[in-house]
Amino acid sequence: MKYSNLTALFVGAFLAFTPFQQTKAQSNQDLSEEIPFNPEVKKGVLENGLTYYIKNNGKPEDKVELRLVVNAGSILEDEDQRGLAHFMEHMNFNGTKNFKKNELVDYLQSIGVKFGAHLNAYTSFDETVYILPIPSDDPEKLEKGFQIIEDWAHNALLEDKDIDEERGVVLEEYRLGQGAEQRMRQEYLPKILHGSKYADRLPIGTKENLETFDYESIRSFYNDWYRPDLMSVMAVGDVDVEVLEQKIKDHFAHIKNPKDERKRESFELPNHEETLIAIESDEEATFANVQVLFKDKGNVEAEETLEDYRNSMVESLFAQMINNRFDELRNSNNPPFVYGYSYHGGTWSRTKEAYQSFAMCDASKQLTALRALLEENERVKQHGFTQSELERAKKDILARLEQSFKNKGKNESSRVVGEYIRNFLENEPMPGIDWEYKFHQEQLPTINLKEINSLISGYIKDENRVVVLTGPEKDGVEQPTEEQVRALFKEIENKELEPYEETEVAESLMAKTPKKGSITKTETNKELGTTTLTLSNGATVTYKKTDFKNDEVLFEAFSYGGTSLYSIEDYKATTFANGGLTEAGVNDFSKTDLSKMMSGKIVSVNPYISTYSEGFRGNAAPKNLEELFQLTHLYFTELNKDEEAFDSYVNKQKAFLGNLLASPQFYFQKELGEFIYGDSPRYTGFPTPEKMDAADYDLAYKKYQERFADAGDFHFYFVGNIDEAKLKDYAATYLASLPSKNSDESYEVPDFRPKSGSHEKIVEKGKDPKSSVRITYQGGAKYNKKDAYALKTLGEILTIKLVEKLREEEGGVYGVGARGNISKTPYGWYNFTISFPCGPENVDKLKNAAIKEVEKLVAEGPTEKDLQKVKETQLLEHKESLKENRFWLSLLKDADYQNEDATKVFDYEKNVEKMDTSYLQKVAKKYLTDGYILAIHNPEEAE
Known part of the structure; x- marks a missing residue:
């Protein structure tokens, strides 16, 4: 349960529970016990070594997600097989014992399974995974689904003609991957993967080998590595577990392993004392990136005990807090990067983890971004985190787990099965959300700052260190040097840094509740299952209560008008400023203040102004519905105006856009857009740094106030697990109280039409x-x-x-x-x-x-x-x-x-x-x- 698998847990939602003053010693749990396995999942191993996972899951109805997971990827290729693990994945769609060439895709399309969108597969260094969703309302379709994955496992035909015909398709996929990023990757990967086989085994392979490999090379790969003891079959969906288990036994129990089977080796990343630095540039590179890896000295150890699991929680809290700090930096007045993050987790190799810091930045500020990453890590090393940071991180993690717990049984099978894949391939624990939620409730209060702050000394070290800088090669941008990077490390290591300054956070979004309006009319539509409220200021609210998710409410709103009502001059002056209006926050709270206030709360509200309308998009956990309404009210009435926050937005956008048009693909889009739409008097073209500098913030803010001055012609929509009484109360309090002008505006239809014809x-x-x-x-x-x-x-x-x-x-x-x-x-x-x-x-x-x-x-x-x-x-x-x-x-x-x-x-x-x-x-x-x-x-x- 490393951080890389916990990213989804870090959206905040509030949950009140016992205070976090408890210490580790106060926990009565025996942490030497083994992590349990989810009792709702049936896991078994056939006599031939094939592992299977089965779960009955009714969402969506009448559908089963099947997976064939092969613990073999490009790392196992011999020299004459480079690219053939991936090529083999292609060949399984091009002729098997029971589905001759093209028959497989043809059959699946006939039962509603779309190639690419539904039916798919992927190959990586260490594994190959086949993805097959199948309708389960017909026994024949279910049987054929299992026949398909059985054929993938051991019945591929691999005929000469079919192999030759597929070369062109795979070479086109190879061609798609070519470009600036690939050219730079070829240079820096040997340093990240120093001394290992991984650097020479990118899954796509080499063009030369794809064009010329012998037929026997791919057959040998298939015969060596597609075998039961390296496979897992997973079946999750709307079918009884007993039926699915019997299907697996019928189709896979008879498959035999090869007599003289090759050992499935594990390939390591060797340690190195020196710091390896790669500084790569390319004239077609679009973005500048900075990455620092501190690779662990030892190899990955399986999480087996409760103490192991608890340690992963400590790592997750560390990652949450360091990334909160990076978010504050990116939202500062002079941001050192567009975005940055850190985590301790997996590398390209399954056997090695690393503490990794990453930033995307302006092409001329790579050393500035690297300094920011290193300084913030060093600040933690010198001073640690604060208790308030820890409290917020604990709320965020536990609240997201609470949402997962409440939505148990409401998740789609395609989302459930990913955890099984990781358990099979990487031994990731899968105790189930019931256990995870309970264990977090018990153990989070026992985790203290000392434990978390101690991690950094193990993360940051002089050996096994790799620095990668990639970016555009263009006039006026001087590339950093290795000497500068090494000097920066020495400078930071010897620098005394100021501790992180904690700011006081308000307890609520609104100090005073607005004067309540009223609901003047209520209408229901039984056919749609909706209720529509007319508010006293003229606004309408339509909601639909559902049970699709237990802990989700989605929200949208619109009013006609948008930028179509701007003059041409005002439109051109503001179009690139509108995206930065919300960077200032609301009600005198900065974006950082809002983030801290919303710790432990799952709620998001985003206003927008589009061409023909303005409105909102958002979501909330049901218990945070009031905060959603409050934020909506504040975005109508109390949007902050802050030049420094807007300048910060512009600087980040310029860093993002700076070399975008060096990409041939983006350049083509720009040229085509100008060709088709360029004659429009309102055409503003592709965004550029120069256009961002020219954006008129004052005018954009004024126009925003105009667009949101009349709530009376807005339509609000809510769908999800809604408490109707609360929604009505919040609508009357926070929406009906908004100003209204009874303007009933519409949008203006332009005279211009894009090019058509030949x-x-x-x-x-x-x-x-x-x-x-x-x-x-x-x-x-x-x-x-x-x-x-x-x-x-x-x-x-x-x-x-x-x-x-x-x-x-x-x-x-x-x-x-x-x-x-x-x-x-x-x-x-x-x-x-x-x-x-x-x-x-x-x-x-x-x-x-x-x-x-x-x-x-x-x-x-x-x-x-x-x-x-x-x-x-x-x-x-x-x-x-x-x-x-x-x-x-x-x-x-x-x-x-x-x-x-x-x-x-x-x-x-x-x-x-x-x-x-x-x-x-x-x-x-x-x-x-x-x-x-x-x-x-x-x-x-x-x-």
Whole structure:
């Protein structure tokens, strides 16, 4: 339970419990006991050594998540097998005993399982994991699901022809990974992984080997390492445990291990006394980063006892507190970095952990960022943390665990199974949330500052130290030197630092409760399960109480208008300032003050101003609903104005944006945006440091106040586990009390329309042999809901055909997709886009092949078979969406925003079933025959 696996626990939520003055000696628990295993999960081992995990989980209904986990990755490759662990993953989708080439994907699509989005796999240094969600409402589908993962385990065909055809696809994936980051990584990895095999075994392999490896090399890898004693099968979902266990036994118990099996070695990172420094730059690098690793001297030891688990809690508290300090630094008036963080956890090697500090910064401030990281670590070493910091960190961790505990049984199977993978591969404890929550309640009060402060002396050391600086290579930016880095370490080690200054934190967001308004009307919609309140100031509140999650309330709000009501001059002056308005905080509380005040509270409110509306997005745990309402009230009425906070935001944005356009991909986006939208009088283009400097904070703040001056025309939406009485009380107190002008504004529809029809734009940028193609059909359209659904469906059908043609037949792309939609607001507009990356030599061939598939849809319409595949997927996804708070929040808000009837959601299945190939062909003829915008990104021609 290391910090890297606890990141999700660090969002705050308040929980009152016994004070934290208790000491370690006061705990009566025998910490030498073993950590228990979750009794709700069935774990077993077959005679052949295969491990399995099974859990019945009813969310989502009628679905099972299957995983085949192989404890073998690229680190086990022989020299002639570089890249073949990953290539083997590809081959398992290209012909097995029971599913010949392309039959597997074809079958799964027919039952609603989408390739890439649902069906997937990944290969890393040490493992390969196959991901298969399968419908479980039909015994035949469930049986075939297990047959598929059995075939992956030992029935791959690996025929010569199939291997050769897949080379092109894998080489395209290899090509996608090329670029500045890859070039710099090749230089610094040998230092991070000093003396180990890992530096030479990146999972993608080498281009030369992928092009030329012998067929027997991949067969040998499969035969050596795909074996039961290195495998685990996991089945989590809406099926009885006994049924799933029998399926596993039927399909895997008979598989035998090879007679002369190779030893599965563990590869270590050797220790080194010297500090290794890598300073790398590239003219196409977009960001400047600083990283320091203090690798542990010993290897990772399994967490087995309660004391081990408790020690991991101490490490988590340390990480929480150091990262809180880094957040304060990034929000300071002169931030040393865009963001920074530290943790003690895993490295590239499974056997070695390290204390790691990381920062992203301005290209000219790498030494400044490194200094900030080292100084804050040294400050902890000299002075430790404060008791107040510890109290806040304990609240945050325990509160997030409380949320997990309350949501027990409400988590999707796909989220549950990840813990099983880590348990199998890394021996990560999995005692279950009941035990974890109880153990934290018991043990957190016993953890004291002395324990936490003592960690830093073990983390920070002179040996096993690696420093990596990466960033852009450009005029005016002087690269740091190794001598400067070494001198900085010496300086910090000998520097006396001031202790961290703790500031007093207010106890509540609002010193005085606003004068309460009232609810003037209450309406219910039984079909939707919603209640709508009209408030005394004219605002409306719609809420839907659900049981999808026990500890979640989601929130949105909108009012028409947005920046469409700004003059052109005001819009251009403020567009890059709006994102920084909330950096100043509210009600005289800075962003840092707010963060401290919200320790132990799960609540978030974010105001926004978009083109045609302004509003809020947020969420809260049910017990923190009042704070959500309070923050919303304050963002209406008491947004702070702070030049220094805004300047801090600008500096961070400039550091982020500074070299973004050196990336060929970002540059292509900028050029294409200017080509399609550049004639608009309101076009502001790609953000740049110069545009950030020119942003008018004063005017942006003034316009914000104007946009949020009238709460009477706002619509508020809440979905989740709502206490209705409390929500009504908070709505009357914090929303009905907001100012109202009865303005009932709308947005202004611009005269400008983007380019449509036939155009071509070719952009040449970059040194790598990488191209990308975008084909866009777009133009004005009278919005029609049936047409909108049909065009979306055509995009999904075309994606299937493009994968078959461009990937499987041509071997020319790794990924390709098409998307169609028709929008209603602010004006009717259709858009249908095809996009894919490829090699420059294949641009014309693949572009023409894609256009032919579109022309085929126009001339013949889609096949019934392809339509049924898409329908199955749509119906399955819709069925799951109906049990998600996020879906209902979007539905209710969007229906009002678009002036539509939300109850039409119940017609979805009927509309899907009614859609036919003839209507789809009609829509294809209507929207895909008036020309297209062809945009191509090619590398620069070599001089």
